[in-house]
Amino acid sequence: MVENRPWLNVLTHLVLVVGVIIIAFPVYLAVIASTHGPGAFLSNVVPLLPGSYMLDNYGQMLSQGMSTSGAPPLTLMLANSLVMAIVIAVAKIAISIISAYAIVYFRFPLRTLAFWIIFITLMLPVEVRIIPTFKVVADLGLLNSYAGLTIPLIASATATFLFRQFFLTVPDELMEAARVDGAGPMKFFRDILLPLSRTNMAALFVILFIYGWMQYLWPLLVTTDPKFYTVVMGIKRMAAVADADPQWNLVMAAVVLAMLPPVLIVIFMQRLFVKGLVETEK
Amino acid sequence: MAAIELAGVKKTYPGGAQVIHGIDLAIGDGELVVLVGPSGCGKSTLLRMIAGLETISDGTISIGGAVVNTKEPAERDIAMVFQNYALYPHMTVRGNLEYGLKNRGTPRAEIDARVEAAARTLEISQFLDRKPRQLSGGQRQRVAMGRAIVRQPKAFLFDEPLSNLDAKLRGQMRIEIRRLQRSLGTTSVYVTHDQLEAMTLADRLVVMNGGHIEQVGKPTELYDRPASLFVAGFIGSPPMNLLDVAALQALPGVTLPDALPDGTDIVGIRPDAIILGTAAPGDILLSGTVELIEPVGGESHLYVRVAGLEQAMIIVAQGRSELVEAASLDFALPADALHPFSRATGKRL
Structure with a gap:
């Protein structure tokens, strides 16, 4: 559809610009707020230009945290979040690709049933099964541990399904050629399927890393020891202080720092990510 | 180098559908036998049974005198060329050629020598470091052939290897396959539905229909004395x-x-x-x-x-x-x- 109507052009750009402003303005405000001194956001006009407290705010959050609300230094919380997100993403991919391999390439009794059971768990995200899951984790003594933070979130029907769909598009002849070439099931998986799924794994890693990073409810439940706080739930604790005004400049510094890792992951893996979503290398 | 013998070979799928009804066929050492027939006649299934990619419901298949019914494809020491080439897309041409040898634990020096030799024979030496997707259809076909010959197997199995090529290239590759098979002297089974390909390539032609063998013989014999109405109608263009x-x-x-x-x-x-x-x-x-x-x-x-x-x-x-x-x-x-x-x-x- 090629049209040449200047006013339509102007209008569409206007809508786009307004949209971008609506999305970007709060982020801008968070960055600005993190550079002002305490109180600047509570008194009269909200400042729109950077202040001069940037280094102080970030320095304090990274090294000491906010003792008034019981939040540990951000470095610790960022590290916890990083561990959680990476373990969840890597383990999800590892388990899903193996189960998808079993479902697609092996004939075993109740294979279809196994697939449907995995598929049905899509209907049961963490939030739905949170009470029983908490009970299990608590009984296993996994509260306040990295295991407790990550293991219940690792099983993934979505990733299994994605890998299954990808494996189904790999021609059977490839597997047969490998068999003729003397590659057993494990060798075929390692030498042929894994390299072929490389871009898919990268795309999934980006999505799952952000999924793990954004976890809020689950860490809130299973951690009571500040040593295991993650950054997303930590921010909530900072903002909700009793009998005092929240120190927005410090909270916003934490918010900006918490936003960084997902942004960096997307930027650095963008090429692979897009490739994994659109390209089929066959 | 080996003779292939099929005795009373049958194939029945789990649902009860029988697609191969007792095939007896002896393929001599170094012979090129072409299986030809309309789609669904069981020729590909039969080839895949020889390769070990399909199980054998009844009868025996022996390669080089040894019964191979329950052996894995790799243990049968055969090489197969597929219709869509089935090259490993993430490996270079060299990687594709040497994969089978590596899995067999062949020494590095010998792998290199064999890959070089095969690449020279097929004139793909200059492509060794390219990926399959950077090659044309004809070149991919050569790589697929190369993957078969580096292994120096007892037999080549061709599953309609030329049907993805255009008419001109098909003619060229047909001649090349014939030349290569003659010079290597490797027993070969070749499946095709193209009767011109069948006539020109075969030492002996096997016409199949509905899971049975209709007639076996030299291409000219089949043309001059078709044993049944089916063969008469199938061999020859325009038809009888x-x-x-x-x-x-x-x-x-x-x-x-x-x-x-x-x-x-x-x-x-x-x-x-x-x-x-x-x-x-x-x-x-x-x-x-x-x-x-x-x-x-x-x-x-x-x-x-x-x-x-x-x-x-x-x-x-x-x-x-x-x-x-x-x-x-x-x-x-x-x-x-x-x-x-x-x-x-x-x-x-």
């Missing part, structure tokens, strides 16, 4: 004219030669055996109207309608025919070129 004897006898002035065996219901005649114009004594003289002329270069195919016969007859006229469509035409069926068949059994008499 099959005429109903009763309808033929009802035509005015037609008498069938006495030499035809008793019980002949159908006579066949090759389009190129029909003589235009007058007949020698004993020949069947017919006349009809030209419906369509297909000039194919050196010869023309005439579709001639004879009143009283159900199907138009096909006649190959040498050179450029002077005939025009709708003209009437006299032609003769030489008595010694007739193939007698029985309708009831479908067999040659």
Whole structure:
């Protein structure tokens, strides 16, 4: 559809610009707020230009945290979040690709049933099964541990399904050629399927890393020891202080720092990510 | 280098559908046997059973004297060339060629030597470091062949390897496969539905239909003496004219030669055996109207309608025919070129 109507052009750009402003303005405000001194956001006009407290705010959050609300230094919380997100993403991919391999390439009794059971768990995200899951984790003594933070979130029907769909598009002849070439099931998986799924794994890693990073409810439940706080739930604790005004400049510094890792992951893996979503290398 | 022997081989799928009904076939050492037949005749299934990619429901398959029924494809020491090449897309050409050797634990120096030799034979040396997607169809086909020959297997199995190529390339590759197979002397089984490919490549041709073998023999034997109506109709292009004897006898002035065996219901005649114009004594003289002329270069195919016969007859006229469509035409069926068949059994008499 090629049209040449200047006013339509102007209008569409206007809508786009307004949209971008609506999305970007709060982020801008968070960055600005993190550079002002305490109180600047509570008194009269909200400042729109950077202040001069940037280094102080970030320095304090990274090294000491906010003792008034019981939040540990951000470095610790960022590290916890990083561990959680990476373990969840890597383990999800590892388990899903193996189960998808079993479902697609092996004939075993109740294979279809196994697939449907995995598929049905899509209907049961963490939030739905949170009470029983908490009970299990608590009984296993996994509260306040990295295991407790990550293991219940690792099983993934979505990733299994994605890998299954990808494996189904790999021609059977490839597997047969490998068999003729003397590659057993494990060798075929390692030498042929894994390299072929490389871009898919990268795309999934980006999505799952952000999924793990954004976890809020689950860490809130299973951690009571500040040593295991993650950054997303930590921010909530900072903002909700009793009998005092929240120190927005410090909270916003934490918010900006918490936003960084997902942004960096997307930027650095963008090429692979897009490739994994659109390209089929066959 | 090995002979392949099939004895009473059957294939029944779990649902109960039987696709191969007891095949007996002995393939000599160094022979190139072509399995040919229409789609669904079981030729690919049979090849895959020899390769070990399909289980054998009954009977035995032996390669080089040893029964291989329960052996994995890799243990049978065969190499297969697939229709869509099945090259590993993430590996370079070199990686594709050496993968099978590496899995076998062949020493590095020998792998390199064999890959170089195979690449030289197939003229793909300059592509060794490219990925398959950077190659054209013909080049990929060569790589697939290379992957087969580096292994120096007991037998090559070809599963319609040329059907993804264009006509010109197909012709070239056909000659090359023939040349290569002759020079290596490796026993080969080749599956195709293209009867021209089958005729030109085969030492022996196996025509299959509905899970049975219809006829086995040299390509010229099959062409000159088809054993059944099916083979008669399948081998040869344009196909043999099959005429109903009763309808033929009802035509005015037609008498069938006495030499035809008793019980002949159908006579066949090759389009190129029909003589235009007058007949020698004993020949069947017919006349009809030209419906369509297909000039194919050196010869023309005439579709001639004879009143009283159900199907138009096909006649190959040498050179450029002077005939025009709708003209009437006299032609003769030489008595010694007739193939007698029985309708009831479908067999040659």
